[in-house]
Amino acid sequence: MKMNICLLYGGKSAEHDVSLQTAMAVCQALDMNKFAVYPIYITKDGKWMKGPELKEPVTDVKELVFQNEEMVPHALNAALAPDQQQKYDVVFPLLHGPNGEDGTVQGMLELLNIPYVGNGVLASSAAMDKVIMKNIFAQAGLDQVKYTWFVRPTWEAAPEKAYEQVEAELGYPCFVKPANLGSSVGISKCENREQLAAAFTEAFQYDRRVIIEEGVVAREIEVGVLGNDFPECSVAGEIVPDKAFYDYEAKYKDGNTSLVIPAEISTEINAKMKDMAIKAYKALDCAGLVRADFFVTNEDRIIINEVNTMPGFTPFSMFPLLWKHTGVDYPALIEKMIELGIERHQEKQRIIHTF
Known part of the structure; x- marks a missing residue:
C-alpha cells in the first residue's frame, strides 16, 4: 500500500518562490509507486489551496499553484487528509522563511498529531530567529562573530545612536540582516555610515528586528x-x-x-x-x-x-x-x-x- 504524503509549500514569506522550486524538485524525485502525493499550496497572502493527487512528476511550478476554494482554517484537521476515510501518513513542509520554517506550521501539525518531516517547534523557531539562535550558540560555547541587534521602534526613535553603537561595538565592514529571514533576503554589507543607514532601512522592510554582525x-x-x-x-x-x-x-x-x-x-x-x-x-x-x-x-x-x-x-x-x-x-x-x-x-x- 502506498504511503499518503502531503507536500506543503509556498507560504506567506519573501521566500515563497524558493519554496515552489523546492516543491517541484521533490515532486520530481518522489517514487510515485511508493507514495500517494497530495499538494497543498499556501498563497503569498496566507490562503491554503488543496490540489488533486499528483499522479506524475511536475515539470513546471505553475502546475503547483492552485486557485481553487480556500480551506477553512478551523477545519484544517479534516482538510489535511487525502479523502474522508484516511489521513496523511506524513506531511512534508517545504516552506522557507517565516510562517512555515519558523515553528508556526510545525505547531499546528503537533496539535493535529500528524507526523511531519523536519525540525520541531522549538528548533524551527529558535533557528529562524538569528538573535535567539546566536544567544543559544553563545551559551553552548560555540565561537561566533561579534553581533548586536535592534527592534524597529528603538531605531526609529534614535537612528544615529544605533549607528554609533554598531560602529563602536563592531566597526566596518559589517552585515545587516533581518532577524527572521533566509535566502539572503534583505541582507546588506556595509563599509560606512551611509551604507549602514540604507541597510537598516532595507532590513526593517522584512522584519521588526534586525541583527548586525561583524564582518570577517x-x-x-x-x-x-x-x-x-x-x-x-x-x-x-x-x-x-x-x-x-x-x-x-x-x-x-x-x-x-x-x-x-x-x-x-x-x-x-x-x-x-x-x-x-x-x-x-x-x-x-x-x-x-x-x-x-x-x-x-x-x-x-x-x-x-x-x-x-x-x-x-x-x-x-x-x-x-x-x-x-x-x-x-x-x-x-x-x-x-x-x-x-x-x-x-x-x-x-x-x-x-x-x-
Whole structure:
C-alpha cells in the first residue's frame, strides 16, 4: 500500500518562490509507486489551496499553484487528509522563511498529531530567529562573530545612536540582516555610515528586528546534518561566490557561484567543524536535518555562522549535493527524511499526557 504524503509549500514569506522550486524538485524525485502525493499550496497572502493527487512528476511550478476554494482554517484537521476515510501518513513542509520554517506550521501539525518531516517547534523557531539562535550558540560555547541587534521602534526613535553603537561595538565592514529571514533576503554589507543607514532601512522592510554582525575575512564552509537523536554529518562543501558575499542573486539567479565539494580543508578542521555542527544541532534540539554554515579564517579559526532548518532543497542546492557526495542521492535523501519524521513522531507518542 502506498504511503499518503502531503507536500506543503509556498507560504506567506519573501521566500515563497524558493519554496515552489523546492516543491517541484521533490515532486520530481518522489517514487510515485511508493507514495500517494497530495499538494497543498499556501498563497503569498496566507490562503491554503488543496490540489488533486499528483499522479506524475511536475515539470513546471505553475502546475503547483492552485486557485481553487480556500480551506477553512478551523477545519484544517479534516482538510489535511487525502479523502474522508484516511489521513496523511506524513506531511512534508517545504516552506522557507517565516510562517512555515519558523515553528508556526510545525505547531499546528503537533496539535493535529500528524507526523511531519523536519525540525520541531522549538528548533524551527529558535533557528529562524538569528538573535535567539546566536544567544543559544553563545551559551553552548560555540565561537561566533561579534553581533548586536535592534527592534524597529528603538531605531526609529534614535537612528544615529544605533549607528554609533554598531560602529563602536563592531566597526566596518559589517552585515545587516533581518532577524527572521533566509535566502539572503534583505541582507546588506556595509563599509560606512551611509551604507549602514540604507541597510537598516532595507532590513526593517522584512522584519521588526534586525541583527548586525561583524564582518570577517574567511572562507564559507557548510556541512549537512541528518538524523534525530543520533545525527550524522555529510562531507563539507565550500561556497565561492563571484561577488562580495553570497546574496539572493548569487544563490538563485546569476549562477556565478562555485560549490566546491568536498571542501579543501584539513582533517583537523573538518573534524572540529563536524563536532561544532553536532553541538549546535543538539543545543537547538534539532530533528531531521539542518545545514550548518561556518566561516574559516586564514588563521584556521572556525566560526559558526548559523544553521538552516529547511535549507535550499533542489538537487542543485548545497544540502542535497553534500549528501550526494557522502553517498546518499536525492531520492534516497528524501525518503530518509520521511523516515526520520515518522520516527520522531513515534518517539513523541511515548509521552504520557495524564497524571
